[in-house]
Amino acid sequence: MLVTILDVVIAGLLMGGIYALIAVGLSLQYGVARVLNIAHGEFIMLGAFITWSAYTIFGINPLLSLAVCGPIIFIIGFLLHRTLFTHLRISSPSPAAFEGSSMLATFGLLFIIQNTAILIWGAGIKSYSYLAFPVNIGGAAFAANRLVTLGFAITIGLAFYIFLALTRIGKAIRAAAQDPETAGLMGVNINLVLALCFGLGALMAGLGGSLISMTISIQPTMGLEYTVIALIVIVMGGLGSIPGSFIGGFTLGLVGSIVTYIEPGLAMVAYYVLFMLLLLVRPTGILGK
Amino acid sequence: MDIVRVISKRSFLLGLLFLILVVLVTAPLYTSGYFVVLASSIFMYIVLAVSWTIFSGPTGYISLASAAFFGVGIYASAILVKALPLPIVIGIGGLVSSVLALLVGALTLRLRGIYFAIFTFGLVELLLYFILWWEVNITGTTGRVVPTVGNTTVYYAILVIFVILMLTAYFIRHSKFGLALQSIGENEEAAAHTGINVTLVKVTTFAISAFFMGAAGAIMATRWTYIDPRIAFNPLLSFMPVLMAIFGGVGQLYGPVIGAAFFTLLKEYLTTTLAKYGLGEIYMLIFGIVLVVAILFLPSGLVGLIQKWWKGGWARRSTHT
Numbered sequence: 001m002l003v004t005i006l007d008v009v010i011a012g013l014l015m016g017g018i019y020a021l022i023a024v025g026l027s028l029q030y031g032v033a034r035v036l037n038i039a040h041g042e043f044i045m046l047g048a049f050i051t052w053s054a055y056t057i058f059g060i061n062p063l064l065s066l067a068v069c070g071p072i073i074f075i076i077g078f079l080l081h082r083t084l085f086t087h088l089r090i091s092s093p094s095p096a097a098f099e100g101s102s103m104l105a106t107f108g109l110l111f112i113i114q115n116t117a118i119l120i121w122g123a124g125i126k127s128y129s130y131l132a133f134p135v136n137i138g139g140a141a142f143a144a145n146r147l148v149t150l151g152f153a154i155t156i157g158l159a160f161y162i163f164l165a166l167t168r169i170g171k172a173i174r175a176a177a178q179d180p181e182t183a184g185l186m187g188v189n190i191n192l193v194l195a196l197c198f199g200l201g202a203l204m205a206g207l208g209g210s211l212i213s214m215t216i217s218i219q220p221t222m223g224l225e226y227t228v229i230a231l232i233v234i235v236m237g238g239l240g241s242i243p244g245s246f247i248g249g250f251t252l253g254l255v256g257s258i259v260t261y262i263e264p265g266l267a268m269v270a271y272y273v274l275f276m277l278l279l280l281v282r283p284t285g286i287l288g289k
Numbered sequence: 290m291d292i293v294r295v296i297s298k299r300s301f302l303l304g305l306l307f308l309i310l311v312v313l314v315t316a317p318l319y320t321s322g323y324f325v326v327l328a329s330s331i332f333m334y335i336v337l338a339v340s341w342t343i344f345s346g347p348t349g350y351i352s353l354a355s356a357a358f359f360g361v362g363i364y365a366s367a368i369l370v371k372a373l374p375l376p377i378v379i380g381i382g383g384l385v386s387s388v389l390a391l392l393v394g395a396l397t398l399r400l401r402g403i404y405f406a407i408f409t410f411g412l413v414e415l416l417l418y419f420i421l422w423w424e425v426n427i428t429g430t431t432g433r434v435v436p437t438v439g440n441t442t443v444y445y446a447i448l449v450i451f452v453i454l455m456l457t458a459y460f461i462r463h464s465k466f467g468l469a470l471q472s473i474g475e476n477e478e479a480a481a482h483t484g485i486n487v488t489l490v491k492v493t494t495f496a497i498s499a500f501f502m503g504a505a506g507a508i509m510a511t512r513w514t515y516i517d518p519r520i521a522f523n524p525l526l527s528f529m530p531v532l533m534a535i536f537g538g539v540g541q542l543y544g545p546v547i548g549a550a551f552f553t554l555l556k557e558y559l560t561t562t563l564a565k566y567g568l569g570e571i572y573m574l575i576f577g578i579v580l581v582v583a584i585l586f587l588p589s590g591l592v593g594l595i596q597k598w599w600k601g602g603w604a605r606r607s608t609h610t
Contacts, residue, residue: 036403036406096402100351104531109577110577111580112574112578118571231407235407268414272411275411279407
């Protein structure tokens with residue numbers, strides 16, 4: 001019985017780490033740049049497919065391709081914001097109008113990225129095997145790659161938290177999150193900071209995708225599910241809060257793991273019920289103000 | 290002089306609409322079966338886009354629940370079509386969707402802006418996964434076979450739904466109720482202070498809009514012959530009406546009609562032409578590009594563009610006389 005509980009809890013935490021990482025990315029994009037990026041999952045998918053190609057074609061170690069994947073996806077996200085979203089932000093009559101139109105633009109991006117991926121890689125399911133040997137924790141066995149991905153997810157989240165707390169750019173990002181107008185008046189290059197946030201959000205998604213590809217099979221249409229999970233996590237944890245994203249991510253991972261243990265088909269249903277209840281009872285999230 | 294011009298313009302428009310209706314009603318008599326099938330698809334998307342606009346256009350609440358209401362209609366039809374006559378099945382499909390909309394509307398009154406969009410999208414996925422689980426574990430099936438009723442019947446049914454919807458939308462726009470909706474979109478607190486029952490107006494409109502989506506789902510189910518939760522609750526059917534309506538322009542009733550017709554024809558054209566080169570699947574890529582370009586350069590949709598041309602032409606004509 002104890003082993004079963006441990007089994008379920010650890011499996012939940014392993015999934016939760018990835019959920020938290022991708023939620024931090026979306027939280028940056030929506031919390032700071034005010035773009036509710038429906039195409040967030042597509043960056044996850046891109047990260048997964050770049051890692052898959054690097055491993056199966058060039059034999060590059062998936063952990064090493066984090067270093068390749070990250071910058072590529074960061075640049076794509078950064079340029080997207082510099083062109084598309086900056087233009088929209090300037091031409092929108094109000095912040096609310098920008099939120100609406102930018103969300104619709106990300107629907108367009110979803111179609112573009114997903115179908116470009118289908119053209120490049122085909123619509124089929126892909127997978128590879130990396131660090132798939134079992135590791136024993138307190139009597140329960142887990143694939144080594146899951147432990148490695150959890151470790152990386154936590155490390156990336158911590159590194160980013162420190163970056164926000166200690167660096168000048170981090171400070172500018174936090175200022176822009178609170179009040180972009182005032183931050184602009186204080187000498188923060190607001191367009192650059194917002195583009196940076198969007199790029200960093202995409203980067204987190206890309207890294208998350210890289211890590212996901214090590215543990216499960218991937219396909220070009222996988223993105224939307226992760227977008228929705230990231231949305232649920234940021235609603236749970238509160239927008240713009242990194243610790244909140246981690247608490248939300250681990251909670252969702254645990255809930256998923258427990259429900260999967262009891263009734264496998266209902267994991268997604270449980271996510272949504274939890275999510276809708278939270279939206280109704282506490283729309284500002286667990287740690288929200 | 291001006292009054293004469295207004296009256297003649299109105300009777301001209303009415304005549305034109307009547308003529309279009311006559312052409313549409315008689316179309317199956319002299320056109321090919323292909324036209325009937327294509328026109329049914331166009332009307333399906335028009336019904337979805339216009340119903341979406343009835344609620345989301347004036348209020349500014351972006352609803353992504355269209356696929357949920359459409360899917361509920363599909364399932365109502367799949368369960369009932371063998372037992373009951375078609376018009377009743379369509380009516381029930383619409384009613385069940387309205388009831389769902391009433392529930393959702395009552396629950397989400399506190400949610401503003403983007404949270405409403407997220408919640409309504411969550412609803413689609415919730416229903417999808419719940420019915421998927423229900424079908425596999427309780428009824429022991431994955432999909433259902435829906436008996437066909439013939440393409441011409443589908444065409445007339447969706448045409449009737451379309452006409453009733455347009456009349457409803459027109460009367461809502463030109464009534465006090467429509468004004469109330471408009472003022473909710475502009476400033477909800479102020480609307481409440483002027484004595485509008487904000488809750489009642491929003492929930493009622495949401496339910497009316499859901500009724501037509503459910504009815505459309507109920508009739509379209511018979512054309513697809515086989516349905517499963519992934520077909521019925523396809524998230525694309527939540528996104529497409531929004532895109533079509535915005536692309537057409539939500540400022541005028543004919544905006545979503547044009548937007549939906551344009552996208553459905555574009556899809557048809559692209560899938561048939563590109564299929565020759567084995568690229569039939571990439572029409573979604575072109576959709577995405579069209580969408581992004583439209584949002585960037587056509588903020589008030591095709592309607593905005595048409596009005597600009599119209600006004601430009603009108604101004605030139607007036608200066609000449």
